[in-house]
Amino acid sequence: MTGRRWIILAVLFAARAATGFQFQSVGSAADLLMRDLGLDYSEIGMLLGVYLLPGVIVSFPAGLLGQRFDEKKLGLAGLALMVISNVALSFCNGLAMALAARTLGGVGATIVIVVATKMTTDWFAGREIVLAMSILQMSWPFGAMLALPVQAFIAQSLGWPAVMGSAAFFSALALLAFLTVSAPEQEKPAQLAAAGGARLPAAVLLPVTIAGVIWGAMNLACILFFTYAPLSLVAQGLSPTAAASLTSLAIWFTILAIPSGGYLVDRLGAPIAAIVVCALVASAALALSVAGMHPAMSCLVFGVAVGPMSGAILSLPSKVLASQQRAVGFGVFYTCFYILMAAGPLAAGRLQDVWGTPSAALIAGAALLAAMVPLLLVFVALTNPRRLAEIHRDAELRAVS
Numbered sequence: 001m002t003g004r005r006w007i008i009l010a011v012l013f014a015a016r017a018a019t020g021f022q023f024q025s026v027g028s029a030a031d032l033l034m035r036d037l038g039l040d041y042s043e044i045g046m047l048l049g050v051y052l053l054p055g056v057i058v059s060f061p062a063g064l065l066g067q068r069f070d071e072k073k074l075g076l077a078g079l080a081l082m083v084i085s086n087v088a089l090s091f092c093n094g095l096a097m098a099l100a101a102r103t104l105g106g107v108g109a110t111i112v113i114v115v116a117t118k119m120t121t122d123w124f125a126g127r128e129i130v131l132a133m134s135i136l137q138m139s140w141p142f143g144a145m146l147a148l149p150v151q152a153f154i155a156q157s158l159g160w161p162a163v164m165g166s167a168a169f170f171s172a173l174a175l176l177a178f179l180t181v182s183a184p185e186q187e188k189p190a191q192l193a194a195a196g197g198a199r200l201p202a203a204v205l206l207p208v209t210i211a212g213v214i215w216g217a218m219n220l221a222c223i224l225f226f227t228y229a230p231l232s233l234v235a236q237g238l239s240p241t242a243a244a245s246l247t248s249l250a251i252w253f254t255i256l257a258i259p260s261g262g263y264l265v266d267r268l269g270a271p272i273a274a275i276v277v278c279a280l281v282a283s284a285a286l287a288l289s290v291a292g293m294h295p296a297m298s299c300l301v302f303g304v305a306v307g308p309m310s311g312a313i314l315s316l317p318s319k320v321l322a323s324q325q326r327a328v329g330f331g332v333f334y335t336c337f338y339i340l341m342a343a344g345p346l347a348a349g350r351l352q353d354v355w356g357t358p359s360a361a362l363i364a365g366a367a368l369l370a371a372m373v374p375l376l377l378v379f380v381a382l383t384n385p386r387r388l389a390e391i392h393r394d395a396e397l398r399a400v401s
Helices: 002-028 030-037 041-052 054-068 071-091 095-124 129-158 160-178 185-196 202-235 240-268 271-290 295-306 309-314 323-355 359-382 385-400
Strands: none
Touching (some): 002 030, 002 071, 002 129, 002 160, 030 041, 030 160, 041 054, 041 095, 054 071, 054 095, 054 323, 071 160, 095 129, 095 323, 129 160, 129 309, 202 323, 202 359, 240 271, 240 295, 240 309, 271 309, 271 359, 295 309, 323 359
16 A cells, blocks of 8 residues: 555556646647747747746636546546647647637646545655645646657757647546546545535635645746746846846755655645745745845745645645545645636736836735734644634534535
8 A cells, every 4th residue: 555655656656647748738739839820929828827827717627527426537637638638739720729728738737736635645644745735836847847858859850739739648648547546445435425516615625725826836936937937037137048047046955855855844744834935035035136245045945945845745735635535625726826826927917017127026025924923823724733623523414425
Protein backbone atom coordinates (compact mmCIF):
# COMPACT_ATOMS: atom_id res chain seq x y z
CA MET A 1 0.00 0.00 0.00
CA THR A 2 2.81 2.45 0.94
CA GLY A 3 4.67 1.88 -2.31
CA ARG A 4 1.51 1.90 -4.40
CA ARG A 5 0.49 5.38 -3.35
CA TRP A 6 3.75 6.79 -4.72
CA ILE A 7 3.14 4.95 -7.99
CA ILE A 8 -0.36 6.45 -8.08
CA LEU A 9 1.16 9.89 -7.45
CA ALA A 10 3.54 9.38 -10.38
CA VAL A 11 0.59 8.61 -12.68
CA LEU A 12 -1.36 11.63 -11.40
CA PHE A 13 1.79 13.73 -11.91
CA ALA A 14 1.94 12.58 -15.55
CA ALA A 15 -1.76 13.33 -16.10
CA ARG A 16 -1.44 16.83 -14.69
CA ALA A 17 1.83 17.41 -16.58
CA ALA A 18 -0.08 16.63 -19.78
CA THR A 19 -2.25 19.71 -19.13
CA GLY A 20 0.86 21.93 -18.96
CA PHE A 21 2.27 20.30 -22.11
CA GLN A 22 -1.01 20.90 -23.93
CA PHE A 23 -1.32 24.50 -22.72
CA GLN A 24 2.12 25.33 -24.11
CA SER A 25 1.37 23.89 -27.56
CA VAL A 26 -0.17 27.13 -28.84
CA GLY A 27 2.68 29.26 -27.51
CA SER A 28 5.27 26.94 -29.06
CA ALA A 29 3.61 27.16 -32.48
CA ALA A 30 2.45 30.79 -32.25
CA ASP A 31 4.52 32.14 -35.17
CA LEU A 32 3.47 29.31 -37.47
CA LEU A 33 -0.19 29.63 -36.45
CA MET A 34 -0.08 33.35 -37.19
CA ARG A 35 1.49 32.71 -40.60
CA ASP A 36 -0.72 29.82 -41.73
CA LEU A 37 -4.06 30.75 -40.14
CA GLY A 38 -3.72 34.52 -40.43
CA LEU A 39 -3.94 35.14 -36.68
CA ASP A 40 -2.64 38.17 -34.83
CA TYR A 41 -1.16 38.42 -31.35
CA SER A 42 -4.49 39.18 -29.69
CA GLU A 43 -6.01 36.05 -31.22
CA ILE A 44 -3.06 33.97 -30.02
CA GLY A 45 -3.75 35.46 -26.58
CA MET A 46 -7.38 34.36 -26.92
CA LEU A 47 -6.26 30.80 -27.67
CA LEU A 48 -4.07 30.84 -24.56
CA GLY A 49 -6.72 32.35 -22.28
CA VAL A 50 -9.64 30.23 -23.45
CA TYR A 51 -7.82 27.13 -22.22
CA LEU A 52 -8.07 28.36 -18.61
CA LEU A 53 -11.51 29.96 -18.82
CA PRO A 54 -13.55 26.70 -18.53
CA GLY A 55 -12.15 26.22 -15.03
CA VAL A 56 -14.53 28.89 -13.72
CA ILE A 57 -17.57 26.98 -14.98
CA VAL A 58 -16.43 23.35 -15.00
CA SER A 59 -14.64 22.92 -11.64
CA PHE A 60 -17.74 22.65 -9.46
CA PRO A 61 -19.72 20.37 -11.82
CA ALA A 62 -16.58 18.20 -12.11
CA GLY A 63 -16.57 17.92 -8.34
CA LEU A 64 -20.24 16.92 -8.30
CA LEU A 65 -19.64 14.30 -10.96
CA GLY A 66 -16.62 13.02 -9.07
CA GLN A 67 -18.79 12.52 -6.00
CA ARG A 68 -21.49 10.61 -7.85
CA PHE A 69 -19.41 8.58 -10.31
CA ASP A 70 -16.13 6.70 -10.39
CA GLU A 71 -13.41 9.38 -10.37
CA LYS A 72 -11.11 7.14 -12.41
CA LYS A 73 -13.63 7.17 -15.26
CA LEU A 74 -14.00 10.93 -14.85
CA GLY A 75 -10.22 11.40 -15.10
CA LEU A 76 -10.11 9.19 -18.18
CA ALA A 77 -12.89 11.27 -19.72
CA GLY A 78 -10.93 14.46 -19.06
CA LEU A 79 -7.80 13.04 -20.68
CA ALA A 80 -9.86 11.81 -23.64
CA LEU A 81 -11.20 15.35 -24.14
CA MET A 82 -7.61 16.61 -24.13
CA VAL A 83 -6.63 14.08 -26.81
CA ILE A 84 -9.65 14.99 -28.97
CA SER A 85 -8.91 18.71 -28.48
CA ASN A 86 -5.37 18.58 -29.86
CA VAL A 87 -6.26 16.18 -32.66
CA ALA A 88 -8.92 18.71 -33.71
CA LEU A 89 -6.39 21.55 -33.39
CA SER A 90 -4.01 19.78 -35.74
CA PHE A 91 -6.71 19.91 -38.45
CA CYS A 92 -8.16 23.37 -37.74
CA ASN A 93 -8.22 25.96 -40.51
CA GLY A 94 -9.31 29.08 -38.67
CA LEU A 95 -9.74 30.88 -35.37
CA ALA A 96 -13.28 29.68 -34.64
CA MET A 97 -12.40 25.99 -34.86
CA ALA A 98 -9.20 26.56 -32.89
CA LEU A 99 -11.10 28.32 -30.10
CA ALA A 100 -13.65 25.50 -29.93
CA ALA A 101 -10.90 22.88 -29.76
CA ARG A 102 -8.95 24.77 -27.08
CA THR A 103 -12.10 25.21 -25.01
CA LEU A 104 -12.72 21.47 -25.18
CA GLY A 105 -9.14 20.88 -24.04
CA GLY A 106 -9.59 23.34 -21.20
CA VAL A 107 -12.67 21.45 -20.01
CA GLY A 108 -10.71 18.21 -20.02
CA ALA A 109 -7.74 19.78 -18.24
CA THR A 110 -9.97 21.20 -15.51
CA ILE A 111 -11.49 17.77 -14.88
CA VAL A 112 -8.03 16.18 -14.73
CA ILE A 113 -6.71 18.77 -12.27
CA VAL A 114 -9.70 18.45 -9.92
CA VAL A 115 -9.61 14.64 -10.02
CA ALA A 116 -5.81 14.44 -9.58
CA THR A 117 -5.87 16.73 -6.54
CA LYS A 118 -8.74 14.84 -4.95
CA MET A 119 -7.13 11.44 -5.54
CA THR A 120 -3.81 12.64 -4.13
CA THR A 121 -5.64 13.74 -1.00
CA ASP A 122 -7.30 10.33 -0.73
CA TRP A 123 -3.98 8.52 -0.87
CA PHE A 124 -1.92 10.88 1.31
CA ALA A 125 -4.37 12.46 3.79
CA GLY A 126 -2.70 12.54 7.20
CA ARG A 127 0.66 11.24 5.94
CA GLU A 128 3.15 13.24 3.87
CA ILE A 129 0.34 15.14 2.19
CA VAL A 130 2.26 18.43 1.97
CA LEU A 131 5.13 16.70 0.15
CA ALA A 132 2.71 14.82 -2.12
CA MET A 133 0.83 18.01 -2.99
CA SER A 134 4.12 19.82 -3.62
CA ILE A 135 5.17 17.11 -6.07
CA LEU A 136 1.76 17.23 -7.76
CA GLN A 137 2.00 21.02 -8.05
CA MET A 138 5.34 20.62 -9.85
CA SER A 139 3.64 18.65 -12.62
CA TRP A 140 2.09 21.57 -14.53
CA PRO A 141 5.31 23.63 -14.85
CA PHE A 142 7.20 20.41 -15.60
CA GLY A 143 4.88 19.70 -18.52
CA ALA A 144 5.16 23.27 -19.79
CA MET A 145 8.97 23.32 -19.49
CA LEU A 146 9.24 19.95 -21.22
CA ALA A 147 7.07 21.30 -24.01
CA LEU A 148 9.29 24.33 -24.71
CA PRO A 149 12.27 22.53 -26.30
CA VAL A 150 10.36 19.47 -27.56
CA GLN A 151 7.59 21.41 -29.27
CA ALA A 152 9.99 24.04 -30.63
CA PHE A 153 11.98 21.27 -32.36
CA ILE A 154 8.82 19.61 -33.69
CA ALA A 155 7.46 22.93 -34.93
CA GLN A 156 10.60 23.71 -36.93
CA SER A 157 10.96 20.16 -38.23
CA LEU A 158 7.39 19.06 -38.91
CA GLY A 159 5.16 22.13 -38.60
CA TRP A 160 2.49 23.27 -36.17
CA PRO A 161 0.00 20.39 -36.76
CA ALA A 162 2.71 18.02 -35.47
CA VAL A 163 3.04 20.17 -32.34
CA MET A 164 -0.66 19.69 -31.66
CA GLY A 165 -0.25 16.00 -32.40
CA SER A 166 2.57 15.77 -29.84
CA ALA A 167 0.26 17.19 -27.15
CA ALA A 168 -2.42 14.67 -28.13
CA PHE A 169 0.20 11.89 -27.91
CA PHE A 170 1.34 13.00 -24.45
CA SER A 171 -2.29 13.09 -23.26
CA ALA A 172 -2.92 9.65 -24.75
CA LEU A 173 0.09 8.22 -22.87
CA ALA A 174 -1.21 9.78 -19.66
CA LEU A 175 -4.63 8.27 -20.38
CA LEU A 176 -3.11 4.80 -20.73
CA ALA A 177 -1.20 5.23 -17.47
CA PHE A 178 -4.37 6.49 -15.77
CA LEU A 179 -6.00 3.12 -16.44
CA THR A 180 -3.84 1.75 -13.61
CA VAL A 181 -4.98 4.13 -10.87
CA SER A 182 -7.52 3.33 -8.17
CA ALA A 183 -8.92 4.76 -4.97
CA PRO A 184 -7.61 3.51 -1.61
CA GLU A 185 -9.62 0.49 -0.47
CA GLN A 186 -10.87 2.26 2.65
CA GLU A 187 -12.23 5.12 0.53
CA LYS A 188 -14.42 3.09 -1.80
CA PRO A 189 -17.29 2.25 0.59
CA ALA A 190 -17.49 5.85 1.72
CA GLN A 191 -17.63 7.09 -1.86
CA LEU A 192 -20.42 4.67 -2.73
CA ALA A 193 -22.37 5.57 0.37
CA ALA A 194 -22.01 9.26 -0.34
CA ALA A 195 -23.29 9.06 -3.90
CA GLY A 196 -26.44 10.96 -3.01
CA GLY A 197 -24.91 13.70 -0.86
CA ALA A 198 -23.76 16.66 -2.93
CA ARG A 199 -24.16 19.46 -0.39
CA LEU A 200 -21.41 20.69 1.87
CA PRO A 201 -22.40 21.93 5.34
CA ALA A 202 -21.75 25.66 5.78
CA ALA A 203 -19.15 24.85 8.44
CA VAL A 204 -17.20 22.96 5.74
CA LEU A 205 -18.05 25.09 2.70
CA LEU A 206 -16.74 28.35 4.19
CA PRO A 207 -13.22 27.16 5.10
CA VAL A 208 -12.88 25.32 1.78
CA THR A 209 -13.86 28.54 -0.02
CA ILE A 210 -11.30 30.49 2.00
CA ALA A 211 -8.64 27.88 1.17
CA GLY A 212 -9.49 28.25 -2.53
CA VAL A 213 -9.18 32.04 -2.30
CA ILE A 214 -5.79 31.67 -0.57
CA TRP A 215 -4.63 29.32 -3.34
CA GLY A 216 -5.84 31.74 -6.01
CA ALA A 217 -4.22 34.72 -4.28
CA MET A 218 -0.82 33.00 -4.11
CA ASN A 219 -0.90 31.92 -7.76
CA LEU A 220 -2.14 35.32 -8.92
CA ALA A 221 0.68 37.04 -7.02
CA CYS A 222 3.17 34.73 -8.76
CA ILE A 223 1.71 35.46 -12.20
CA LEU A 224 1.85 39.22 -11.54
CA PHE A 225 5.48 38.88 -10.48
CA PHE A 226 6.53 36.80 -13.49
CA THR A 227 4.68 39.15 -15.86
CA TYR A 228 5.55 42.58 -14.47
CA ALA A 229 8.82 42.15 -12.56
CA PRO A 230 10.92 42.46 -15.77
CA LEU A 231 9.20 45.76 -16.63
CA SER A 232 9.71 47.08 -13.10
CA LEU A 233 13.38 46.09 -13.09
CA VAL A 234 13.96 47.79 -16.44
CA ALA A 235 12.32 50.94 -15.07
CA GLN A 236 14.83 50.77 -12.20
CA GLY A 237 17.78 50.74 -14.60
CA LEU A 238 18.44 47.09 -15.47
CA SER A 239 18.80 46.04 -19.08
CA PRO A 240 15.90 44.05 -20.56
CA THR A 241 18.11 40.96 -20.82
CA ALA A 242 19.27 41.23 -17.21
CA ALA A 243 15.72 41.84 -15.98
CA ALA A 244 14.36 38.83 -17.87
CA SER A 245 17.24 36.63 -16.71
CA LEU A 246 16.75 37.62 -13.08
CA THR A 247 13.02 36.89 -13.26
CA SER A 248 13.74 33.54 -14.91
CA LEU A 249 16.22 32.69 -12.15
CA ALA A 250 13.57 33.50 -9.53
CA ILE A 251 11.19 31.11 -11.31
CA TRP A 252 13.81 28.36 -11.15
CA PHE A 253 14.28 29.05 -7.44
CA THR A 254 10.51 28.62 -7.02
CA ILE A 255 10.52 25.34 -8.93
CA LEU A 256 13.31 23.97 -6.73
CA ALA A 257 11.68 25.28 -3.54
CA ILE A 258 8.32 23.59 -4.17
CA PRO A 259 9.36 19.96 -3.53
CA SER A 260 12.21 20.74 -1.13
CA GLY A 261 10.00 23.12 0.84
CA GLY A 262 7.17 20.58 0.84
CA TYR A 263 9.51 17.95 2.29
CA LEU A 264 10.72 20.35 4.99
CA VAL A 265 7.19 21.44 5.92
CA ASP A 266 6.13 17.79 6.17
CA ARG A 267 9.09 17.02 8.41
CA LEU A 268 8.31 19.98 10.66
CA GLY A 269 4.58 19.26 10.67
CA ALA A 270 3.68 22.94 10.60
CA PRO A 271 1.94 23.82 7.30
CA ILE A 272 -0.03 26.75 8.76
CA ALA A 273 3.08 28.39 10.22
CA ALA A 274 4.94 27.78 6.93
CA ILE A 275 2.23 29.57 4.92
CA VAL A 276 2.22 32.56 7.27
CA VAL A 277 6.00 32.97 7.32
CA CYS A 278 6.47 32.42 3.59
CA ALA A 279 3.58 34.72 2.64
CA LEU A 280 4.94 37.57 4.76
CA VAL A 281 8.50 37.07 3.48
CA ALA A 282 7.35 36.96 -0.16
CA SER A 283 5.15 40.04 0.34
CA ALA A 284 8.03 41.97 1.92
CA ALA A 285 10.37 40.89 -0.87
CA LEU A 286 7.99 42.25 -3.52
CA ALA A 287 7.56 45.51 -1.62
CA LEU A 288 11.33 45.94 -1.28
CA SER A 289 11.81 45.20 -4.97
CA VAL A 290 9.29 47.89 -5.92
CA ALA A 291 11.02 50.33 -3.56
CA GLY A 292 14.32 49.69 -5.32
CA MET A 293 16.00 48.17 -2.27
CA HIS A 294 18.25 45.36 -3.49
CA PRO A 295 15.82 44.43 -6.29
CA ALA A 296 17.92 41.48 -7.49
CA MET A 297 18.11 39.90 -4.04
CA SER A 298 14.45 40.69 -3.37
CA CYS A 299 13.37 38.85 -6.54
CA LEU A 300 15.37 35.76 -5.59
CA VAL A 301 14.00 35.80 -2.04
CA PHE A 302 10.50 35.99 -3.48
CA GLY A 303 11.21 32.97 -5.66
CA VAL A 304 12.40 30.90 -2.70
CA ALA A 305 9.61 32.03 -0.35
CA VAL A 306 6.63 31.16 -2.54
CA GLY A 307 7.79 27.58 -3.19
CA PRO A 308 7.03 25.95 0.19
CA MET A 309 3.54 27.44 0.26
CA SER A 310 2.22 25.40 -2.66
CA GLY A 311 1.93 21.99 -1.03
CA ALA A 312 0.94 23.49 2.31
CA ILE A 313 -1.99 25.41 0.81
CA LEU A 314 -3.13 22.46 -1.30
CA SER A 315 -3.22 20.37 1.87
CA LEU A 316 -5.63 22.74 3.64
CA PRO A 317 -8.86 21.18 2.27
CA SER A 318 -7.80 17.79 3.69
CA LYS A 319 -8.09 19.33 7.17
CA VAL A 320 -11.76 20.09 6.55
CA LEU A 321 -13.19 17.58 4.08
CA ALA A 322 -14.27 14.06 4.98
CA SER A 323 -13.51 11.46 2.32
CA GLN A 324 -17.06 11.56 0.90
CA GLN A 325 -16.90 15.36 0.61
CA ARG A 326 -13.57 15.71 -1.19
CA ALA A 327 -14.80 15.58 -4.79
CA VAL A 328 -17.32 18.40 -4.45
CA GLY A 329 -15.05 20.20 -1.97
CA PHE A 330 -12.19 20.40 -4.46
CA GLY A 331 -14.71 21.52 -7.08
CA VAL A 332 -15.48 24.52 -4.86
CA PHE A 333 -11.77 25.03 -4.11
CA TYR A 334 -10.79 25.20 -7.79
CA THR A 335 -13.78 27.34 -8.73
CA CYS A 336 -12.49 30.03 -6.36
CA PHE A 337 -9.00 29.61 -7.79
CA TYR A 338 -10.09 29.96 -11.42
CA ILE A 339 -12.27 33.00 -10.70
CA LEU A 340 -9.29 34.82 -9.23
CA MET A 341 -7.05 33.70 -12.06
CA ALA A 342 -9.54 34.92 -14.66
CA ALA A 343 -10.37 38.29 -13.08
CA GLY A 344 -7.06 39.11 -11.37
CA PRO A 345 -4.79 39.86 -14.34
CA LEU A 346 -7.41 42.16 -15.88
CA ALA A 347 -7.84 44.05 -12.60
CA ALA A 348 -4.07 44.35 -12.18
CA GLY A 349 -3.70 45.62 -15.74
CA ARG A 350 -6.30 48.32 -15.16
CA LEU A 351 -4.60 49.28 -11.89
CA GLN A 352 -1.34 49.62 -13.79
CA ASP A 353 -2.98 51.82 -16.42
CA VAL A 354 -4.34 54.10 -13.68
CA TRP A 355 -1.01 54.38 -11.85
CA GLY A 356 1.04 54.52 -15.03
CA THR A 357 3.84 52.33 -13.62
CA PRO A 358 4.72 48.63 -13.83
CA SER A 359 5.14 48.64 -10.06
CA ALA A 360 1.38 48.81 -9.53
CA ALA A 361 0.83 45.13 -10.33
CA LEU A 362 3.71 44.12 -8.05
CA ILE A 363 2.25 46.15 -5.19
CA ALA A 364 -1.06 44.37 -5.82
CA GLY A 365 0.82 41.05 -5.65
CA ALA A 366 2.40 42.02 -2.33
CA ALA A 367 -1.03 42.97 -0.99
CA LEU A 368 -2.48 39.62 -2.09
CA LEU A 369 0.26 37.73 -0.27
CA ALA A 370 -0.19 39.80 2.88
CA ALA A 371 -3.98 39.28 2.75
CA MET A 372 -3.42 35.52 2.86
CA VAL A 373 -2.40 35.76 6.53
CA PRO A 374 -5.73 37.04 7.96
CA LEU A 375 -7.59 34.68 5.62
CA LEU A 376 -5.55 31.79 6.98
CA LEU A 377 -6.28 32.84 10.56
CA VAL A 378 -10.00 32.80 9.76
CA PHE A 379 -9.54 29.33 8.22
CA VAL A 380 -7.86 28.08 11.40
CA ALA A 381 -10.61 29.58 13.56
CA LEU A 382 -13.27 27.80 11.48
CA THR A 383 -11.61 24.38 11.53
CA ASN A 384 -12.32 23.29 15.08
CA PRO A 385 -11.49 19.55 15.02
CA ARG A 386 -14.27 18.55 17.44
CA ARG A 387 -16.93 20.48 15.56
CA LEU A 388 -15.78 19.11 12.19
CA ALA A 389 -15.78 15.55 13.55
CA GLU A 390 -19.43 15.97 14.55
CA ILE A 391 -20.34 17.36 11.12
CA HIS A 392 -18.55 14.54 9.30
CA ARG A 393 -20.21 11.91 11.50
CA ASP A 394 -23.65 13.36 10.76
CA ALA A 395 -22.85 13.43 7.02
CA GLU A 396 -21.80 9.78 7.04
CA LEU A 397 -24.96 8.77 8.88
CA ARG A 398 -27.12 10.63 6.35
CA ALA A 399 -25.23 9.05 3.46
CA VAL A 400 -25.66 5.52 4.82
CA SER A 401 -29.34 6.05 5.55
